[in-house]
Amino acid sequence: MFSSDNWQEIFQTIKKNKLRTFLSGFTITLGLLIFITLLGLGNGLKNSFNQFFMDDATNTMFIFPGRTSMPYKGYNVNRTIQFKNDDLADIQKNFPFYLEYITPRIFRNGTVTFNNESNSYSYVGVSPAHQVSEKTIMMKGRYLNDLDVKEKTKYAVIGRLVEKDLFKDKSALGEHVIINNTAYKVIGVFQDEGGDNEERRIYVPYTTLQLIEKNTDDINQIVLAYKPELGYAGAMLFEEKLTKFLKEKHEIAPDDQSGVFVRNIADNMNDNQQLSGVLTLIVTFVGIGTLIAGVIGISNIMVFVIKERTKEIGVRKALGATPFSIITMILQESIFITLIAGYIGLFLGIFVLKMIGDKLEDYFILNPYIDLGTAITATIILILFGALAGYVPAKRAARIQPIVALRDE
Numbered sequence: 001m002f003s004s005d006n007w008q009e010i011f012q013t014i015k016k017n018k019l020r021t022f023l024s025g026f027t028i029t030l031g032l033l034i035f036i037t038l039l040g041l042g043n044g045l046k047n048s049f050n051q052f053f054m055d056d057a058t059n060t061m062f063i064f065p066g067r068t069s070m071p072y073k074g075y076n077v078n079r080t081i082q083f084k085n086d087d088l089a090d091i092q093k094n095f096p097f098y099l100e101y102i103t104p105r106i107f108r109n110g111t112v113t114f115n116n117e118s119n120s121y122s123y124v125g126v127s128p129a130h131q132v133s134e135k136t137i138m139m140k141g142r143y144l145n146d147l148d149v150k151e152k153t154k155y156a157v158i159g160r161l162v163e164k165d166l167f168k169d170k171s172a173l174g175e176h177v178i179i180n181n182t183a184y185k186v187i188g189v190f191q192d193e194g195g196d197n198e199e200r201r202i203y204v205p206y207t208t209l210q211l212i213e214k215n216t217d218d219i220n221q222i223v224l225a226y227k228p229e230l231g232y233a234g235a236m237l238f239e240e241k242l243t244k245f246l247k248e249k250h251e252i253a254p255d256d257q258s259g260v261f262v263r264n265i266a267d268n269m270n271d272n273q274q275l276s277g278v279l280t281l282i283v284t285f286v287g288i289g290t291l292i293a294g295v296i297g298i299s300n301i302m303v304f305v306i307k308e309r310t311k312e313i314g315v316r317k318a319l320g321a322t323p324f325s326i327i328t329m330i331l332q333e334s335i336f337i338t339l340i341a342g343y344i345g346l347f348l349g350i351f352v353l354k355m356i357g358d359k360l361e362d363y364f365i366l367n368p369y370i371d372l373g374t375a376i377t378a379t380i381i382l383i384l385f386g387a388l389a390g391y392v393p394a395k396r397a398a399r400i401q402p403i404v405a406l407r408d409e
């Protein structure tokens with residue numbers, strides 16, 4: 001039941017004991033502020049992991065040719081492995097159960113010119129599936145299609161920053177750019193969340209690039225995606241079988257680790273998610289430790305408060321106050337201080353995370369945040385512990401005989 005007299009007394013007690021009240025509230029506010037900030041920074045770290053490792057499709061493998069490190073079947077050591085178009089066809093033929101899509105990559109760098117503007121850019125020969133692999137977002141026009149690859153068209157899809165550099169405020173669609181003395185028609189402009197380097201690339205049909213380069217069928221790299229339903233175990237099995245197949249095809253020793261390299265995003269993701277999980281666990285552990293320290297601090301302060309008010313409690317009991325009324329009075333004060341200080345800590349923590357924003361991006365902490373439900377739950381837990389911290393010494397004090405309390409020094 002609400003009693004204005006009780007609340008009036010609580011406010012008078014708080015006003016009379018400003019330092020004690022401040023110390024009690026400060027312990028709670030600081031505990032929540034540190035907990036929310038640490039947990040938010042941990043989530044910011046996870047954001048960085050997700051942005052860095054999930055810019056491309058996560059069910060992807062990158063296959064690179066290398067040099068052999070041991071002789072095999074009459075071939076000398078240090079032999080250069082070269083992927084060709086038939087490697088794409090053979091992988092599609094032998095692994096239909098695992099494969100979702102496949103694309104080659106042919107990397108080149110050169111001068112790109114439009115009218116009087118020119119700059120040096122990376123341009124890549126790819127197939128249409130490369131758009132899915134890179135999560136390329138089309139801003140204007142379209143991406144390369146199968147007909148472009150089949151007919152070896154001189155079409156180009158340019159990055160947003162390429163258009164900005166060469167075309168200024170003009171649209172690039174339908175215009176022609178000169179890439180290393182060959183004219184390509186711009187059919188699309190893309191953007192990529194991978195950043196400026198990604199958006200300063202140009203994509204052309206890989207068959208066109210092979211035709212221009214003396215009608216070769218060499219490719220630098222193979223990118224493929226396995227079916228997501230295979231899961232982590234299926235992806236690792238696919239990687240093992242694919243590596244074995246390519247080694248057999250290119251006469252590479254089974255134990256040679258240098259002939260072919262396979263970078264499996266699933267494996268990298270698994271390792272990095274485990275690391276991210278461990279870091280988050282550590283941050284959470286430290287945050288919970290801070291909350292516990294806050295609870296202990298509240299308990300110590302409340303024990304001191306009760307000790308300080310022993311004579312007052314003795315007088316109240318001598319005047320007829322019941323143990324229940326004494327406990328209720330102390331609990332009301334404890335809960336009120338804890339509630340106010342707790343929500344100050346909550347809002348301060350959220351404000352600090354908002355102020356940090358992307359300022360710690362160089363330290364791999366991007367847009368730190370905390371789930372509001374988690375923050376409120378932590379606040380409620382601390383308030384409950386604050387009430388418990390007040391209840392235990394209050395119950396003990398309420399049992400003291402009035403004559404003993406009045407003699408307390």
